[in-house]
Amino acid sequence: MVETAPDRKAAAAALPSLTPAEMLAEVGELGRRMSEGARLFSEVRDADVQIATTPKDVVWRQDKVTLYRYRPLAESKNLTPVLIVYGLIGRYTMADLQEDRSLVRNLLNLGLDLYVVDWGNPSRADRYVSIDDYVDGYLADCVSFIADASNRETVSLLGICEGGVFTTCFAALYPERVNAMVLTITPIDFHGDTRESRAGHGFINVWTRSLTHEDVDRLIESQGSLPGALMGSVFSMMTPMRTLTKYNLDLLDALDDKKKFLNFLRMEKWIADRPDHPGEAAKQWLKDLYQDNKLFESRFELGGRTVKLADITCPVLNVFAKDDHIIPPATSQALRDKVGTDDYTELGLPGGHVGVFVGGRAQALLGTGIAEWLEARE
Amino acid sequence: MDQFDAFKAMGEFWARAGTNFLGMPGTPFAQGAGQGVGQGAGPGQAMPTWPGLQPTDFAGLADAQSALAMSWASATALSTTLAETLRGSGTADPTATAVLARIFDPKAWLGGGAEFDGGLSRMAEGPRLADLWTMERKLGALSTAWGGLQRAQAEHNAVMLDGWTRAAGAFAKLVNERTERGEGFRSAREMMSLWIETANTVLLDVQRSEAFLASQRAMLKATTDLRLAQQEIAAATSELYGQPSRVEMDDVHKGLTELRREVRALRRAAAAATKAEAKRSEAASARENADG
Structure with missing residues (x-):
């Protein structure tokens, strides 16, 4: 494992050096930036870094789960309402990070009727809440509420990441209740990473498969949940040096530009909001899906029924990020040959896992792409 | 902050990032x-x-x-x-x-x-007792x-x-x-x-x-x-x-989760029954109007 140690004497002799004057000049520039940064920090108020500010109202609540309906920002197109479903790792606020980087606002501006479900903050008391409860329970009830409120039989679903897995399961179990389904950065074939070998991509898949079922069971037994901080750490490991430089070099770079600086802080705020994943649901997520790939193989069971991807008969738009290191594109695109509908569309967007939602070019394409696709499925 | 302090601060920044x-x-x-x-x-x-x-x-x-x-x-x-x-x-x-x-x-x-302050370390923390x-x-x-x-x-x-x-x-x-x-x-x-x-x-x-x-x-x-x-x-x-011990608390939470499932199922059954009744009434009214 240890490679040959470098020839230190050779390195010492050959390394070039900066002159004291050059070093001092850089130090001076650094001092200027840090002074500017201190000024910016002193000026920043909570209100400046608020996220998920698009106006919305609570319309339904059960246990820790809350369903919101967004207030319209444009004339309604009278399309089937759309329910945004995020996963239990992270929070839906990523879809509404800030005014100029918001999938939610983009869709509202295009006349969609939009709902979002917030799973709340699960604690140890929610250890026994399972994916069955989220899909067959809370999600099913949210869909019922929206259908009743809009006097329709069906709703459209927009799943994000793990939330996309939830909507996929729901669409397979209740095809008659889904008008159309949009999946974004959603893993379907959890072993699909093995078909791609890009450096730094799919580490969560590799890491999870390096554990045994017993490891997962004991982790949940000891913690009662999959701690959000642990998952955050695994995400950080995927970009190791970026993690080391984030709060020094990256932050220093952001200090030159107040807008960039505030964007940095808002993103940090979203990243820091990482709820714990309920224990039983985490076991299913890690063992049944990541380790055993049961969803892709149509062996995943919820509420006593088997989730069969071929039972998904609604139109499907599958959006993936071309440089997604967390959900490698192959793991998403694997759905193509599994669904039971011919109306299946893929949309590959530039950027990474989060960049698809907040990156300048990708987020514009995402909003328009989803709205136009949905409108064509009415 | 003079230049040297700033440079030292950068070193601290770096060390802190490593710590995190x-x-x-x-x-x-x-x-x-x-x-x-x-x-x-x-x-x-x-x-x-x-x-x-x-x-x-x-x-x-x-x-x-x-x-x-x-x-x-x-x-x-x-x-x-x-x-x-x-x-x-x-x-x-x-x-x-x-x-x-x-x-x-x-x-x-x-x-x-x-x-x-990270993942595993936080998990491992606990009472030293x-x-x-x-x-x-x-x-x-x-x-x-x-x-x-x-x-x-x-x-x-x-x-x-x-x-x-x-x-x-x-x-x-x-x-x-x-x-x-x-x-x-x-x-x-x-x-x-x-x-x-x-x-x-x-x-x-x-x-x-x-x-x-x-x-x-x-x-x-x-x-x-x-x-x-x-x-x-x-x-x-x-x-x-x-x-109460952790195990006892877990038992309580397990029971609570199961009760919530039962309540949810009962609510659904009640809502379905109400809808079915409403449909029957509606159909009956329609028949009466047609007959009358």
Whole structure:
């Protein structure tokens, strides 16, 4: 494992050096930036870094789960309402990070009727809440509420990441209740990473498969949940040096530009909001899906029924990020040959896992792409 | 803040980032702050003792620490060389020396010591309960679990140090090549960028290695074992003082979750019945209107 140690004497002799004057000049520039940064920090108020500010109202609540309906920002197109479903790792606020980087606002501006479900903050008391409860329970009830409120039989679903897995399961179990389904950065074939070998991509898949079922069971037994901080750490490991430089070099770079600086802080705020994943649901997520790939193989069971991807008969738009290191594109695109509908569309967007939602070019394409696709499925 | 303070602050920034990195599962060394390689003294320092602890509880730990000490010595020597040579001959600027030493400090890849706020370390934290000496059996298990975690940490640290040494070697090679071409660094930032890029490539490779995954799994398992051993003691204490234990609370929560499922099912059944009744009434009204 240890490679040959470098020839230190050779390195010492050959390394070039900066002159004291050059070093001092850089130090001076650094001092200027840090002074500017201190000024910016002193000026920043909570209100400046608020996220998920698009106006919305609570319309339904059960246990820790809350369903919101967004207030319209444009004339309604009278399309089937759309329910945004995020996963239990992270929070839906990523879809509404800030005014100029918001999938939610983009869709509202295009006349969609939009709902979002917030799973709340699960604690140890929610250890026994399972994916069955989220899909067959809370999600099913949210869909019922929206259908009743809009006097329709069906709703459209927009799943994000793990939330996309939830909507996929729901669409397979209740095809008659889904008008159309949009999946974004959603893993379907959890072993699909093995078909791609890009450096730094799919580490969560590799890491999870390096554990045994017993490891997962004991982790949940000891913690009662999959701690959000642990998952955050695994995400950080995927970009190791970026993690080391984030709060020094990256932050220093952001200090030159107040807008960039505030964007940095808002993103940090979203990243820091990482709820714990309920224990039983985490076991299913890690063992049944990541380790055993049961969803892709149509062996995943919820509420006593088997989730069969071929039972998904609604139109499907599958959006993936071309440089997604967390959900490698192959793991998403694997759905193509599994669904039971011919109306299946893929949309590959530039950027990474989060960049698809907040990156300048990708987020514009995402909003328009989803709205136009949905409108064509009415 | 003058320029020198600013440069020192940058060094602190760097060290803090390294510390934060430590709290993650890839570098989960923080449990037992002050006992790991990240706490200044480096590996091989005296291990804290627990009352009732038997040496046999730590079979293998000494070997792991010895291997880690060798990796550590190699990495620190290389780190010193890199920092000294990049500082340049003749400048003798103590601030610059300190900052460069920080940037190329292999500890940033290991443990942060006192400030541990990441995933596994938080998981492993718990009541020390050091005053409960009467529960020898449980404390013995706790001690064994603690020793297991120390061993797993040492073995994982050795893997990370090997990675750092590889990265530093690759960096030195690249710098040598630049020098041979007559290219210098235009700025310290450019030099750092090269280091970051080189180290990132190596780290990603290390993380995919069987050694890394195995040692990290061992870390996770050891952390879990320690946590469960701590909970055993907490449960015994709860029983002693008539307080509800974790197991009892879990039972309650399980019951609550099941009750919620039943309530949800009943609500649905009631709603479906109401809808069906409404449809029947509507149909009946329609028939009456048609007949009438």
